[in-house]
Amino acid sequence: MTQDSTVQGTVAEGYEAVREEFAAFVAGEQPDYEGQLCAYVDGRRVVDLWAGEGVDAGSLYGVFSCTKGAAHLVTALLVQDGTLELDRKVTYYWPEFGVEGKSTLTLRDLLAHRAGLVGTDTGFSPAELADDRALAERLADQRPFWRPGTAFGYHALTMGALTGEVIRRATGHTVQELYEERVRAPYGLDFHLGLPASREPRFRPTQPMLPTPAQLAEAELRRTGPHTLPSIARNQHASTPTDLESLPNDRLVRANGPASVGGVASARGLAGMYAAMISEVDEKAPLLKSDTLAEFGQPHSAGHDLVCRSHAVFGLGFECTAETWHPFLGAGTLGHCGAAGAQAFADPRGRLAYGYTRRRFAYPGGAAPENDRLAAAVHEAALKG
Structure with a gap:
């Protein structure tokens, strides 16, 4: 293993170029940059790096929608077990759901972002956003x-x-309970859907975006009114509009771990979860069988996203990462980015799992631009190995 004096941590032999790429990126960032990068190949940790004052491998960050990856790993396990059936109507499990034209929606279409339930007419309160059951009742x-x-x-x-x-x-159990029992605790992952008070000292509050004047002008051109679909999906029409940048800084959100955006993790935790999904880790068999991985990673919704107003590709609960973000990755790569810039994914064909976190919200939101070069460096090293 090798180590760098600016970028802390280690890389396995053959992954030195990843450390160099991360160091080059960090050198061009503001002095207050904090971030972590971790990757596994064949269930073995090959990249474990971090940078920033006061940061170490155990520092924890709000990872926003990377949380959806954990929630839908649980969903995939329940489908694999036969507890859930993708082509059953949602009302089979949740009878009250079948009003206002929703009675024929299947679980498969729900997971593929096809339900049309991106918000409510009047929006959510801050307390509701921290409470999945309250959101479900409204929806x-x-x-x-x-x-x-x-x-x-x-x-x-x-x-x-x-x-x-x-x-x-x-x-009869919440997704948070099942994730803790079946995924987080058995692997000792630093990826929490509900952060215990004992781990609060390791949490690094999210810092706000610092856009350049040119970026501010670009964002102003994309600004939408409060009653458009993008604004409704971001809860901007509510009586208390959601400040997304500060969402994980609310202790109630961290404690409850709402399954859309409330996860707290390190890069080790993100990459470790995806490694356990596809590879043997700690002498445990992969969590998901190949046919389950193929089902959940297969594109189900591809084309114009009515909320993002751009091209997008989703599998079942996961982003199709190769089609959406990194075209060099293998077909069937599945994962999720987070609004502040985090990203995590598994490439089953490449036997690769990746996790990246950062503290300051990156422009323009979603997977931070540096993921392009960092993921490419990891992928290239894995191919050579």
Whole structure:
């Protein structure tokens, strides 16, 4: 293993170029940059790096929608077990859901962001956003914003609550409880859906975005009114509009771990979860079988996203990372980015799992631009290995 004096941590033999790429990126960032990078190949940790004052491998960050990856790993396990059936109607598990034109929606279409339930007419309170059951109760009564199953749009703040309520009805347990029991605790992962008070000292509060004047001008051109689908999906029409940048800095959000955006993790935790999904780790068999991985990573919704107003590709609960972010990755790569810049994924064909965190919210939101060069460096090293 080798080590760098600026970028801390280690890389396995053959991955020195990854350390060099991370160091080059960090050198060009502001002095207050904090971030972590971790990767596994064949279940073995090959990259474990971090940078920033006061940061170490155990520092924890709000990872926003990377949380959806954990929630939908649980969903995939329940489908694999036969507890959930993708082509059953949601009302089979959740009868109250079948009002306002939602009675025919299947679980498969729900997971593919095709439900049209990106928010509610009046928005959510801060307390509701921290409570998946409260969100689910509101969403059950909501008329969809498009005819379910006919189009798709990113359910940024609601997907975890919708999936979680199906899981709770089917099993009697929350997605957070099942994730803790079946995934986090057995592998000792620093990826929490509900951060214990004892681990609070390791949490690094999210810092706000610092856009350049040119970026501010660009963002102003994309600004939408409060009653558009993008604004409704971000809860900007609520009486207390959501400040997304500060969401994980609310202790209630961290404690409850809402399954859309409330996860707290290190890069080790992100990459470790995806490694356990596809590889033998700690002498444990992969969590998901090949056919389950193929089902959940297969594109189900591809084309114009009504919320993001751009091209997007989703599998079942996961982003199709190769089609959406990094075209050099293998077909069937599945993962999720987070609003502040984090990203995590598994490439089953490349036998690669990747996790990246950062503290300051990156422009323009979603997977931070540096993931392009960092993921490419990891992938290239893995191919050579």
